[in-house]
Amino acid sequence: MEHILEIDRLTKSYSDWDRFRLKSKTVLDNISLEVNPGEIFGFLGPNGAGKTTTIKVLMGIIRPDSGRAMILGHNILEKSQEVKKKIGFLPENPYFYDYLTVREFLLFCAALFGISGKRAGNKADQLLELVSMTKAAKLPLRKCSKGMLQRTGIAQSLINDPEFLVWDEPVSGLDPIGRKEIKDLMLELKRQGKTIFFSSHILPDAESLCDRVGIIVNGKIHQVGTLPELLKNSVNWVEIVAENLSGRIEIEGAITEEVSGQAVIRIKDAAKVDQALKFIMTRGGTIVSVNPQRENLESYFARQIKTLKENKE
Amino acid sequence: MKRVLAIALNTFKETVRDRILYGLIFFVLLVLPGSRLVIPLAIGQEIKIMKDFGFAAITLFGLLISVVVGTTLVFKELDKRTIYVLVAKPVRRWELLLGKYFGLMGTLTVSFLIMSATMTVTIMMMGGKIDGLLGYSVFGIYMQFVVITSVAIFFSTLASPALSAAFTFCLFIAGTAADQLRLFADRMPGSFLKVAVNAISYLIPNLQNCNFRTEAVYGLEVPLSKIWLMTAYCLLYTGVMLILGSLVLERKDLK
Numbered sequence: 001m002e003h004i005l006e007i008d009r010l011t012k013s014y015s016d017w018d019r020f021r022l023k024s025k026t027v028l029d030n031i032s033l034e035v036n037p038g039e040i041f042g043f044l045g046p047n048g049a050g051k052t053t054t055i056k057v058l059m060g061i062i063r064p065d066s067g068r069a070m071i072l073g074h075n076i077l078e079k080s081q082e083v084k085k086k087i088g089f090l091p092e093n094p095y096f097y098d099y100l101t102v103r104e105f106l107l108f109c110a111a112l113f114g115i116s117g118k119r120a121g122n123k124a125d126q127l128l129e130l131v132s133m134t135k136a137a138k139l140p141l142r143k144c145s146k147g148m149l150q151r152t153g154i155a156q157s158l159i160n161d162p163e164f165l166v167w168d169e170p171v172s173g174l175d176p177i178g179r180k181e182i183k184d185l186m187l188e189l190k191r192q193g194k195t196i197f198f199s200s201h202i203l204p205d206a207e208s209l210c211d212r213v214g215i216i217v218n219g220k221i222h223q224v225g226t227l228p229e230l231l232k233n234s235v236n237w238v239e240i241v242a243e244n245l246s247g248r249i250e251i252e253g254a255i256t257e258e259v260s261g262q263a264v265i266r267i268k269d270a271a272k273v274d275q276a277l278k279f280i281m282t283r284g285g286t287i288v289s290v291n292p293q294r295e296n297l298e299s300y301f302a303r304q305i306k307t308l309k310e311n312k313e
Numbered sequence: 314m315k316r317v318l319a320i321a322l323n324t325f326k327e328t329v330r331d332r333i334l335y336g337l338i339f340f341v342l343l344v345l346p347g348s349r350l351v352i353p354l355a356i357g358q359e360i361k362i363m364k365d366f367g368f369a370a371i372t373l374f375g376l377l378i379s380v381v382v383g384t385t386l387v388f389k390e391l392d393k394r395t396i397y398v399l400v401a402k403p404v405r406r407w408e409l410l411l412g413k414y415f416g417l418m419g420t421l422t423v424s425f426l427i428m429s430a431t432m433t434v435t436i437m438m439m440g441g442k443i444d445g446l447l448g449y450s451v452f453g454i455y456m457q458f459v460v461i462t463s464v465a466i467f468f469s470t471l472a473s474p475a476l477s478a479a480f481t482f483c484l485f486i487a488g489t490a491a492d493q494l495r496l497f498a499d500r501m502p503g504s505f506l507k508v509a510v511n512a513i514s515y516l517i518p519n520l521q522n523c524n525f526r527t528e529a530v531y532g533l534e535v536p537l538s539k540i541w542l543m544t545a546y547c548l549l550y551t552g553v554m555l556i557l558g559s560l561v562l563e564r565k566d567l568k
Contacts, residue, residue, distance in 0.1 A: 056397075059401040061397055061567045080403075084404075089398070091394065091397040096395060099327055109402065116315075
């Protein structure tokens, strides 16, 4: 099995009545992507791009019009039972049975995998501890905050010790500490050999976690790749920090400032970096660092969306 | 089967923890013994009237639980999106529907036991005799709701709770008059109407098969074969409804 997830030309459209006319809207348009074993894959896109629809198709909640999706080597439409035994799913804005307590809900989820008795109890307690919900174990779900529901959702997605996790917006609704905990958990799960496919709006979090990302806009996959691959052509400037420089710094096209006794030189044109370094050396300066300042995922993402919109117009 | 049982237990918890159900049972527990205050007006007929009243009360509250809860169970799963978690687990959609059905039947069974026990105690306190006919009648009413709950769950896979409740209620009313519908069909002008009404009368559940109330009130004999036939008919009808409901749910996009 080469890929954990393989989406091949998946298409989905919805029909809706618009003033006496049945209109069809394509929400997924021939999307294809692969997720490799052991990686954290971020599925990114603006609201309404098709992220949740893709995840719903993968989980068998809705059916695609055409195309194919393979999870762990099985076609999700043909071998859904085999697939579902080995995956964990967290829906977006999870809402669970409010008449159950947090622990009862985990036991119910365990029973759906055929885990019962002491084994189910132990598993539920372990997971409650993992998501810092031990104290809330007996709390009815209707009394849980959004963050607590999110943690409960994460715990239920791990009840069967899955190989592959599909999480829809796992860090939304969490406070910064909660986000940090979930991010740490994702890295720990990756360390344990699990593969994680998650959608997110929170791009700095995705940037710090993902091995690869896929960007979906208007139901079409726009880019798929590692972050260095996506951001390779997006060096904004090169920042040179130097010490012991005396006199006026005159480098064409550079912006210079002094910070804590060091000269910070920012050069937009990468071709002029050599010239700047030579200048520092000839003036007897010491080079402390040379750092290309790349665009972050957030600004890359915003730029891509803007370009797409302009092209459309 | 373990998954069906897990869903059934969860549904049972859902309905038991629902305050509406407690309200209904509490009301029945008040109404049945309370009716003793009114019955003395019918001198010499107290026991017969109490039995009639009891059957009517059990039917009414059984219908309310079956229709109100049955038509909302699947809808609530879809509306609150709790179904997403279930469908993403190795749960087949027919298992989900069957689990929901058995869970609600569990609640109905407990309610029936409470209501029929209350009725029996009330009749005994009035000096009435408890015989097998009373048991047959309560069982007949129970079997009506075995069928009607499956009908409610089937409609809930197709339509909103309000529409499902309306359809189920209409089918219940029509079902209790299925034999009359057949007589009516025979008197229809034109062969097409005759065939159409006759076909409808066979498609709707014939709940008159389950009615042994007259026999219980007047102490008439009921052959055991009739009870077996009625049970087999109800289970068959229920099975067909649940299969149809599963087929609808199987093809449904759970948006």
